[in-house]
Amino acid sequence: MGLDALRRVGAVTGSFEIQTTDLDWGCERYLRTGHAMPADGLGVLGQHDAIYFGAVGHPEVPDHVSLWELLIPIRQGLDLYVNLRPVRVLEGIASPLRGGTPATVDLLCIRENTEGEYVGLGGRFHQGGPDEAATQTALYTRRGVERVVRYAFDRARERKHELASATKSNALQYTAVLWDEVVRDVARDYPDVRLTSYLIDALAARFVYAPETLDVVVAGNLYGDILTDIGAALQGSLGLAASANLDPERRHPSLFEPVHGSAPTIAGKNVVNPMAAVWSAVLMLQHLGERDGAALLMRALESVARDGPHTPDIGGSGTTRSVAAAILMAIGA
Numbered sequence: 187m188g189l190d191a192l193r194r195v196g197a198v199t200g201s202f203e204i205q206t207t208d209l210d211w212g213c214e215r216y217l218r219t220g221h222a223m224p225a226d227g228l229g230v231l232g233q234h235d236a237i238y239f240g241a242v243g244h245p246e247v248p249d250h251v252s253l254w255e256l257l258i259p260i261r262q263g264l265d266l267y268v269n270l271r272p273v274r275v276l277e278g279i280a281s282p283l284r285g286g287t288p289a290t291v292d293l294l295c296i297r298e299n300t301e302g303e304y305v306g307l308g309g310r311f312h313q314g315g316p317d318e319a320a321t322q323t324a325l326y327t328r329r330g331v332e333r334v335v336r337y338a339f340d341r342a343r344e345r346k347h348e349l350a351s352a353t354k355s356n357a358l359q360y361t362a363v364l365w366d367e368v369v370r371d372v373a374r375d376y377p378d379v380r381l382t383s384y385l386i387d388a389l390a391a392r393f394v395y396a397p398e399t400l401d402v403v404v405a406g407n408l409y410g411d412i413l414t415d416i417g418a419a420l421q422g423s424l425g426l427a428a429s430a431n432l433d434p435e436r437r438h439p440s441l442f443e444p445v446h447g448s449a450p451t452i453a454g455k456n457v458v459n460p461m462a463a464v465w466s467a468v469l470m471l472q473h474l475g476e477r478d479g480a481a482l483l484m485r486a487l488e489s490v491a492r493d494g495p496h497t498p499d500i501g502g503s504g505t506t507r508s509v510a511a512a513i514l515m516a517i518g519a
Contacts, residue, residue, distance in 0.1 A: 187510040188238060188463040191486070194517045195471070195479045202476055207234065212242030213252050213448075222255035228263045236470050237441040240463075243448035254306070262300050264438035266431040267330065268337050269297035269410060270469065271445075273397075273417030278492035279500050281422050283394065290398040291420050294345065296338040297410025299431055301330040302361075304407045326361040326406070331368040337434055338404035339376040345401055349376075351383045352405035352413065365406060390416060418445070423499040425459025430469040442470040456505045459497040461487060464513055486516035 189206065196202045209230070211223040222242070224230070231237055237260070243252050260266070275281045275291040283291070307323040335351070342349040351369045355362035366383060373381045384392065386409045392400060393416045405413055418427035424446045431441040444462030452458055464487050471480035490512045496502025497509055504512075 187460040187506070187513075188467045190510065191464050191483060191513055191517065192467050192471070194514050195483050198518050199476075199479050199482060201479060202474075206238075211256060212240075213244030213247040213255075216247055216252070216255055217244065222252065223259075228260070231260065231264065231439055234439050236439050236474060238467070238470065239441050239443035241446075241448035241453075243450065245450045258304060258306070260441060261431055262305075264433060264441075265300060266433050266438070266441055267298065267300045267334055268430075268432040268434055269299040269414075270430040270432055271295040271297065271410075271414040271417065272428060272465070272469075273414065273421060275421055276426070276488055276491035278494070279422045279426070279496070281420055283397070283420050286397070286420055293397065293400050293417060294341055294402045295410060295414045295417055296334065296341065296402065296404045297414060298330065298334040298404075298406050300407075301325050301327060302407030324361050324408075326364050328364065328368055331365050331406075332372055335369050335372045335404055336375075338402055339372060339379055342379045342402040343376065347379050348401040349379050349381050350389065350400050350403045351381065352386045352389050352403065352409045353383055354386050354409075356385060361406075369404075386413075389413065393417065393420065414445075423459060424462075425497065425499045426461050426465070428462050428465030428469055430466070430473060432473065440470075440473055442466040442473075456507060457498050458506050459499050460506050460510050460513070461491065482517060486513050489516040 189204065192204050196204055211227065213222060216222040242256055273291065273293040273295055275286050275288050277288050281291060303322065303324045305325045307325060308321040310318065310320045312318045338349055353362045353366050355366045369383065390413060393413060397420060403413065418424045421427065427445045429443055429445050433440050444466050446462055449458060464483065468480050468484045471483065490509060494502060495504030495508045495512055497504050497506065
């Protein structure tokens, strides 16, 4: 669906043409070969301008295996250190939040994407025995924190000049304190941006009871993961959650994906919401500099959000195909 929409936008605007390389990477390949992608996978990806990432999970493959076999190696190997998640309530789609409207829920979440708790440092000891133990070590570097925080300040300058930073420095006296120190250091270069530092538990609560007080939010890897899924709930469905995994310096291709995963319980039933895939395509066009195309595609998505049809996850009786067809029609001929 997303590729169809991209091709339609390119044809309507006349400004670009999408050429694709289809890769059979994912858990089905893992079940056949023992690896979700080939050994030279990063080199293959590096020959392209962008990566449009689909559903790759499988009910027979544990989530931690599928994640570490494909997505995290791509994020880390290509240094896609910014995870960008827009959190907006679209007109015509009801938020479960009382008072959740397009005016009150409009955030941009920026998550550090290569460090923190997801670097994979640790291990299990005496596995299976009564004295079994496990460690998982978070890694924060000054360089890693500074670059994602600086990116967040830049985005805040483009919006309301307000930035919220997620921390837990009252309890985590090393990693979170380093995060706070770097945030304060970077803030000196952005005197026009109002910075507010929140403990992560208080910020999670604020997402629910006062999202209108937030605009751009920056967080470490684990905190950002949790906050953005709260954001998807505020939007009305995980089927609306789009994301971009960015290398802002453009040394490597960036990756764009709906975050809902493979949803095996509804796979093949023609009820999956295609809006997150389309929204991710909007983010891809923005990153590639195709701003007119991105604006056209976003207007088409907003039109169908407002007027329907809608899939069951957001209270409708439409199908994946009917929603996709409506978006293509809204793009134009």
